[in-house]
Amino acid sequence: MTKADLVESIYEKIGFSKKESADIVEMIFDTMKDTLEKGEKIKISGFGNFVVRDKRPRMGRNPQTGQEIMISARRVLTFRPSQVLKQALNRDGLS
């Protein structure tokens, strides 16, 4: 699934024009990116949370050469799926 599929489903199911649908999808991800860039988290109920975390510097190793390198402090983005999404993924085939 790509952005084009999301645009298509908005166009088909909600009745916006192709252009409007494309603009809305673009806007949703742009808004999310702007928010996360500011370090703010995003909570989408039923889907999951996008959380920005600060990582401290640490020593790492190049697995190819075994050489030790310093991994600098950085800010990373993690996704925590909601309980609802996790359950939906595991609904069939189990129990």
Place this chain on the structure above:
Amino acid sequence: MNKSELIEVIAEKSKIPKKRAEEAVNLVFDSMSQALVRGDRIEIRGFGSFVNREYESYTGRNPRTGESISVAPKKLPFFKVGKELKERVDGEEEASGTTSTSSAESSESSNY
């Protein structure tokens, strides 16, 4: 930011009624959930990708009681942040950490 705040921003920016913005935002996340339930991979350029990871059953322990419990096999969605967003989130570090960033990235990408 939560979903209703996102809906408000979309309604304002695109000048569509809030109710319609709500339908669109809900549809986007519902479609994404359904794609993952079907086992589809989601790829949003500039943002990131979602793919299910399958975990086999294992014997775990209740950390509070120490009791052994068997954990059933499960699927979990895994998000890999896209290059553009990764760099934007980590904005301030760009100048100082270029060498270690690139080596960490190359070792990381070989895992996927």
